[in-house]
Amino acid sequence: MARSARAQEEIRRFLDIGAVQVAELDLDGDEAVLRPGPGSPPVTHGEVFVLVRRGGRPVGTLLGQVPEGADPRAVLVERARAECGPAVFGELGEPPFTSVVVATRERAGQLARALDSLLAQDHPRFEIVVVDNAPVTDETRELIERKYAERVRYVCEPVPGLAGAHNAGLDAVRGDVVAFTDDDVVADPRWLTELSAPFAADAGLGCCTGLILPARLTTPAQVLLESHGGFAKGFTPRTYDPARPPGDEPLFPFTAGRFGSGANMAFRTAVLRSVGGFDPATGAGTAARGGDDLYGFVRVLAQGHRLRYTPYALVWHHHRETWRDLETQAYGYGAGLTAYLTAVLVNRPALLPAFLAKLPRGLAHARTLTAVRETDVADGTGTGTGTGTGTPGDHDVRTHPWPRRLSRLQRRGMVYGPVGYLRARYALRAAVREKAAQRARAAHGARTSQGAR
Secondary structure, X not given: OOHHHHHHHHHHHHHOOOOEEEEEEEOOOOOOEEEXXXXXXXXXXXXXXXXXEEOOEEEEEEEEEEOOOOOHHHHHHHHHHHHOOOOOXXXXXXXXXXXXXXXXXXXXXXXXHHHHHHHOOOOOOEEEEEEEEOOOOOHHHHHHHHHHOOOEEEEEXXXXXXXXXXXXXXXXXXXXXXXXXXXXXXXXXXXXXXXXXXXXXXXXXXXXXXXXXXXXXXXXXXXXXXXXXXXXXXXXXXXXXXXXXXXXXXXXXXXXXXXXXXXXXXXXXXXXXXXXXXXXXXXXXXXXXXXHHHHHHHHHHXXXXXXXXXXXXXEEEOOOOOHHXXXXXXXXXXXXXXXXXXXXXXXXXXXXXXXXXXXXXXXXXXXXXXXXXXXXXXXXXXXXXXXXXXXXXXXXXXXXXXOHHHHHHHXXXXXXHHXXXXXXXXXXXXXXXXXXXXXXXXXXXXXXXHHHO
């Protein structure tokens, strides 16, 4: 098929992707409770993405079809009870004093929604710090002062970049654990307790990550992203220990994307500070385009601390809505991946021999990561000739093909990543020099004024 015809076919397939409802279903007790996802309307007929809970905790997802005229609750409860068996949970310890850092930039409406959910947490003792990154208006500061002044602290970080904003938050927090999330999430009421309690149970734990599910699946871009895994990492808790590298992760710890994402992560504060926080030349808002969270994961693991993934710490993420957003995201993911690897090797050269030893497998992994991915077939052969039976959030089962355009952009981003990181480092140094020059000019002006008097 000619490239233009293939591109047109991909566009047609993309535009044909229909909306999917989002709901959650708690199977506890005789009367299972079905409710819409955050910000969603009540469930009706059609396709529904369902988070299944037991004891209030997430245990799985399913993609159900509710026939017209049928009772959505009855249809989905029958599916869920057939597919999601009983779950056994361990006891949670007392969570430590925890700080939550939310970096934001000119998105006061989304920020307010996120803060409302954070203030509703059941955690016994926590604080919230909002970092306003390179603001061009006073909108965020005014929102905090007007609506949240007694519960939320405001910090301004003038240099653009997500990692720099997170470092400013890290400098300001007082908690034993520092959690990070984004301004486009809605946090489950138990999110912070579930994310921070593992630190009390394991003194060697340096980082904990959690589950990220879609708040809405209303546009083709949102459904396509989630049908290829989105940000979810499954429903099985797992601990990664550098003293016992996992046998099924031959690239450990350099496949940091397997560990979690920046919208749902927490660190022991002293540990994150001991490794210097995040590299400010990584992350959104810099020429590196991303990779700040992955950098943090690898630095903590390389220091000898364990990392735990828990699906019980849930945030609902508002995915980007348009094809253009997906293009930006695909390129940014590729760039962030190789930018963070560059940052790790620049800041921790001792890791270079291990990295070089794993490079051949890493290149093979990169080819797989950026491959054009067709839908999986119903018989599970994965040949890409069927309609697919996957659930959004399942990483190895796909309901929609991944377009070649996005794969190409991801590869281009990976080629650009090291260059972007070096550009970001140069820009950061220039910004530091300019700030020093401004301080010197201000001090000189003050001395001159004082001498004139």
